[in-house]
Amino acid sequence: MVNALLPVVLRGAVVRKRGQRLVGPIDLTLDGQGITIILGPNGAGKTTLLRAMHGLERVASGRLEWAIPDAQAHQAFVFQTPIMMRRSVLDNLSYPLRLAGRAQSDVVTAAQDAARAIGLQDKLNLPAPRLSGGEKQKLALARALICAPQVLFLDEPCASLDGPATREIEAVLQQAKADGTRIIMSTHDIGQARRLADEIVFMVSGRVVQTGPAQAFFEAPETTQAAAFLNGDIVE
Amino acid sequence: MNEIAQGVEAAFWLLVTFDRDLAEIALRSLQVTVTAVLIASLIGLPFGAWLAVRRFRYRRLAIAVLNALMGLPPVVVGLIVYLLLSRSGPFGVLGLLFTPTAMIIAQVIIVAPLIASIAHQSTRELWAEYHDLLISLNASRWQRIKTLLWDGRRALITAALAGFGRGIGEVGAIMIVGGNIDHATRVLTTAIALETGKGDFALALGLGFVLIGLALAVNIATHMLSRTEREGKW
Ligand SMILES: Nc1ncnc2c1ncn2[C@@H]1O[C@H](COP(=O)(O)OP(=O)(O)OP(=O)(O)O)[C@@H](O)[C@H]1O
Ligand SMILES: [Mg+2]
Numbered sequence: 080m081v082n083a084l085l086p087v088v089l090r091g092a093v094v095r096k097r098g099q100r101l102v103g104p105i106d107l108t109l110d111g112q113g114i115t116i117i118l119g120p121n122g123a124g125k126t127t128l129l130r131a132m133h134g135l136e137r138v139a140s141g142r143l144e145w146a147i148p149d150a151q152a153h154q155a156f157v158f159q160t161p162i163m164m165r166r167s168v169l170d171n172l173s174y175p176l177r178l179a180g181r182a183q184s185d186v187v188t189a190a191q192d193a194a195r196a197i198g199l200q201d202k203l204n205l206p207a208p209r210l211s212g213g214e215k216q217k218l219a220l221a222r223a224l225i226c227a228p229q230v231l232f233l234d235e236p237c238a239s240l241d242g243p244a245t246r247e248i249e250a251v252l253q254q255a256k257a258d259g260t261r262i263i264m265s266t267h268d269i270g271q272a273r274r275l276a277d278e279i280v281f282m283v284s285g286r287v288v289q290t291g292p293a294q295a296f297f298e299a300p301e302t303t304q305a306a307a308f309l310n311g312d313i314v315e
Numbered sequence: 316m317n318e319i320a321q322g323v324e325a326a327f328w329l330l331v332t333f334d335r336d337l338a339e340i341a342l343r344s345l346q347v348t349v350t351a352v353l354i355a356s357l358i359g360l361p362f363g364a365w366l367a368v369r370r371f372r373y374r375r376l377a378i379a380v381l382n383a384l385m386g387l388p389p390v391v392v393g394l395i396v397y398l399l400l401s402r403s404g405p406f407g408v409l410g411l412l413f414t415p416t417a418m419i420i421a422q423v424i425i426v427a428p429l430i431a432s433i434a435h436q437s438t439r440e441l442w443a444e445y446h447d448l449l450i451s452l453n454a455s456r457w458q459r460i461k462t463l464l465w466d467g468r469r470a471l472i473t474a475a476l477a478g479f480g481r482g483i484g485e486v487g488a489i490m491i492v493g494g495n496i497d498h499a500t501r502v503l504t505t506a507i508a509l510e511t512g513k514g515d516f517a518l519a520l521g522l523g524f525v526l527i528g529l530a531l532a533v534n535i536a537t538h539m540l541s542r543t544e545r546e547g548k549w
Contacts, residue, residue: 133451135447135451151451151453154451155451156447156451158447162444162445162447164445164448164466165467166466175452178458
């Protein structure tokens with residue numbers, strides 16, 4: 080399957096806020112298929128990098144380019160704390176389809192199917208803000224996938240979830256990957272990275288320290304920082 | 316004290332005998348203010364939401380102006396509308412002065428800034444919550460505004476009610492542009508002013524109680540309507 084959005088190329092990309100450099104300069108090229116995981120300690124700049132790639136943060140200097148101009152329209156983003164609209168579960172799921180102008184009948188069926196896929200079919204009419212943390216995270220993921228994005232960003236989707244909920248989310252992600260969605264996600268859970276990643280981007284304090292195929296990264300980390308991080312040491 | 320008791324009694328009799336003049340005046344009050352609030356909401360709610368989602372250079376200034384407009388003295392609004400609609404004014408040919416339409420125009424001007432300002436405050440909070448999601452989903456500006464208005468509708472009903480409260484009790488502007496003409500532009504507030512001037516305090520108070528009752532009834536009805544629609548708090 081060909082993904083028209085890729086590659087995304089970053090050259091010396093820097094994100095600043097109030098004159099302060101949050102991340103960068105970053106040189107990075109993401110291409111191909113599968114799941115890229117951005118690993119790194121708290122404050123490394125994972126969220127900022129994902130948001131910049133999705134166009135939510137402005138790149139102050141350097142370049143960040145997708146293969147096509149309006150790439151953002153074919154992407155979706157699952158935020159670190161899920162944003163629940165003050166609507167029912169069903170209306171949250173159907174919202175992106177309505178924005179895209181899909182026919183009413185398609186919208187409802189698609190939303191119902193999506194709810195079934197994440198086990199929320201019995202809570203269709205419940206206000207989404209009342210769901211549990213894990214259910215919210217699943218709903219946010221299903222809502223992000225409902226328009227079949229070519230690239231899906233996830234920012235620590237399992238940060239506050241227990242084992243079973245994490246497994247459910249990971250199953251949905253594996254399915255999306257099999258369907259050809261390119262996934263770029265952050266985590267600081269090394270176990271999750273081992274389970275899911277095809278490719279690793281390792282960040283420390285705003286810079287990309289190491290990138291490469293997941294297997295190589297875990298088996299033979301090139302940098303001392305990566306080795307220390309995998310070892311469970313505290314990296315700053 | 317005696318006068319208040321007499322006022323209660325007068326109101327009671329006005330109501331139980333279903334005084335036709337009273338019904339006419341009360342209905343006109345309702346008609347003028349409800350129409351004005353509807354028009355002002357149509358303008359003020361989207362404008363408030365637009366101010367919340369739109370970043371432009373003079374946004375702060377626009378918000379400051381809006382908040383200042385909230386405090387417009389109704390009498391001055393009445394005077395300006397009077398000058399615009401009077402025979403020699405720019406809109407004199409329309410012949411609107413001393414009609415309910417003129418009163419509606421004046422009330423729209425008085426009420427719209429209030430509705431817009433309250434709408435702005437509540438949609439701004441919701442926008443902070445939704446911002447990343449709606450940007451990520453590529454919602455157009457109009458889609459963003461519609462979403463905020465819909466999901467924030469409970470607060471917006473309160474905004475409209477505040478506008479209604481300000482409009483229904485307003486006397487200065489509608490007195491000037493309406494003229495308090497019997498069977499044409501007389502409403503509860505102008506009738507109260509008239510009866511007070513004539514020294515008929517009992518009737519004035521009676522009308523006052525009817526006015527309060529009307530305002531309460533509209534508030535309660537609106538709240539009940541919005542309650543039946545909701546299944547629970549978010
Ligand atoms: N709006 C902002 N203003 C100033 N500094 C910010 C802002 N947003 C983020 N930062 C800073 O940028 C740095 C990177 O933050 P970011 O959220 O990208 O890290 P992260 O890797 O996602 O961390 P975590 O694992 O805790 O989520 C942090 O030091 C953070 O304090
Ligand atoms: Mg983060």
